[in-house]
Amino acid sequence: WQLAMYLLHDMARCSVEKNTVSYSAGISACEKGAQWQLAMGLLDDMARLQVVKDTVVYSAAISAVEKGGQWQLALSLFAEMQRIGAQKNTVAFSACISACEKGSQWQLALGLLHDMARSKVSKDTIVFNAAISACAKAGQWNHTLALLSEMTRNQLLKNTITYSASISACEKGGQWQLAMHLLHDMTRHGIKQNTVSFSAGISACEKGAQWQLATGLLDEMARLQIVKDTVVYSAAISAVEKGGQWQLALSLFAEMQRNGIEKNTVAFSACISACEKGSQWQLALGLLNDMKTKSIFQDAIVFNATIGACEQGNQWQLALDTFERMVAAGLSQDLFTYNAILDAVQDKPVGPVLFRQALHRQVYPGLLRADPALLDLHDLSPGSARLAVRWWLFEVIPDVLQRVGTPSRLEFITGVGRHRKAWQTKDIGAAVESILLELELPQVPASIEGRVAIDPRMLLSGVGRL
Template structure:
């Protein structure tokens, strides 16, 4: 069978029957609505109602080049198009805005450069779109270069240009530059709007500058700029980061008075402020108040509330919130699971932690490093060293590299399980996996040696920490001092106490008690009384262990009743405690 191909001039050719699309033909309806066959030119039919606009065709070609095309590739597309844009610059703005939406700052910048080289008009809208592309693509330096170059070609920036540049600095963590841009706007006769202020407040939030965020929000009415929900959300988030939960809740409560309706982001930021301050009851109160304000909690709200419960040691409530999320038509995300997993870890509920970790793939969530670290920590708290090591060893199998938290938790699991050899093995293997041990790793290993009666190894680890550029902390010294008792040494604990003080690591009750026990067993009895005096003088209150060590030291020194010095000391300590 053969088919005739038609054009406006009649029959083109007589050829075997093939699908019209494969022959360069298409089936479409002409202007009258009658079906007709036509020859496709360049892959597009002149009558086809689905023909893409020219702007879309250019954008499609640019998108195919990827984020970093070569100059020749761009020129191949733009050389013909620039002439069209010279006649109608609006097409250029449409394409540039689309490049911004697709987060392609480098292409946007090069296209703008080609336009200027070919004397194609570049107006404020085009520049604003290019700056927005840089903002969305994380190129704050490029955004500032474009903004500063605008006056050179007699294009005056407007509030959109500045707002996009401020937002670019915000995303790049450059809060000082963001504030400079905001303060410079009036000098160029550009009035900041609520978008400019909101971006600057958000920059302060990311930079941990809650005081500046509050100052900007407070100054907006004086500049005749009405704060919107984004301004308030950014300020509440800034207060959350700064641990100012009272300010966060106060600002949330004041929004209706300012005729600004709080949204889910406002509430989530307030819950996060309570979470960071350890106010889990307030976090739950804010969460429960949301439906009454016709605001539906989302996964961020729930995750922050679960994290608040985790910090407050309320693992049951954390699991309850996670379980109720599907009933509220809120899908838990990895942060929700990680927070709940951490809550179980803190509560030593290793079975629940492992259950949550194993259930994540069932809800299409991929466990991350935080998920595994929480599960390993849960096992560590209960001394389940086999499970902890199993989790640690399985991480590389899923292309997950353990970090110092993973390794430290596993070392701690070995310490609690009495496996000091395994603890030392893990510590020594950390550099081989490009993981740098920290003070937690060393402290757990020293504690493992202490529990295993290996005081010389404990001392060796402590002395090696500075060589590894790791600063010992009070936990490191506590474990090392405790190990000295097993090593029948009373001089070393005193030396370690002095050494810690010189390093501005102030010994706590555990440090002093460990030193007193060592001196009680192996040193002069009156040294214990001296340590008790030092302990009280440093503002620490001796506990039962401290006093028992003192009484036993007196008995060891041949005093049937506590020595007069000890009685006077206990009276002084009692009086100072009452006054405090």
């Protein structure tokens, strides 16, 4: 491109008139050399000298700015092309659809594809790949499959990019079965699978809670000698961690280290979550410190998991230290944060203080129902539930009894555990029953399953230790 620019400038020096062809060649050179600013400068030069801009000029310019990540400018040039009546070709449409993909404008990409059909401009694999990639970014798997079907009808060849983008669309749309089908389809049609296609497939398995399939894809990558990168390992570690396979998650993290693969926040986060499930608090703290040493961003998920790991190891002081580090880092504390720390400090003096802080920050918005005789503990952990029960019975119910009279029963909504994962052993119902036992408040039959009930008259008669 440098030589092309030199020759263009030399034309002016030698008083040789520059025309559409010379500018077109110059802009194409800029496009190939990733010099989108120079390409735009040549377009401005053409306007100043009143040199006609044709289809080739616009197509090259749109391609140049699209490759430079200037998607809005690409769409602006395409609109200008339409305004002056320049004929649109496959190259211009393809570059413009690619620009839509970079700008996450999937609806516009599909609109341009339909415009190609109306304008009788031929659509090739590159055009479809760009449209599929645009849909994939937005998780529009149904539109992606429709585009794949259209490619089949038009007898267009699908390549690795086509399938990788389609698998990514299915992954983002939570369609792990379709992602697996497309991966197998690649093998059936002899299309080379690469790191990107496997990465998308493993991520789809992770979102679909299919950890066995995820590890199967890792094995397949090893068999085919396909490079495993940071994204692949991070997705695989997340998949097995979510499946409760904490030892396997730690094993994959160790393999990642052995192979010299750069670790990111996702990999650390999944590994620390695995430590939490395996009660490996020392390792969790070590990984958290390792992230700080390596200047890897520590998010709320990482801190929450570390607090949880310390709680599992009965290290409440370390859990509290980690909570305070999280506050000092300027991160927001959410439902998961407070559940984790309150599990750790429920029976310590700081427990009620942090529970009140959570209430003040509206961490548990559904705790109190419209029915004043109900306490909804669905979103709470055992530790936060025990603190909530004490708070409700000590501070809320006395006022309720005074204002609205005595209901037939007071009920704690605990749920029946249908939505707990296999590795989740924490039982809210058992936590409530234990605190009621401590308070010497006998249970009565609840109105429905998933609730624990007491007779409010027991409070009025002075029974119990309130």
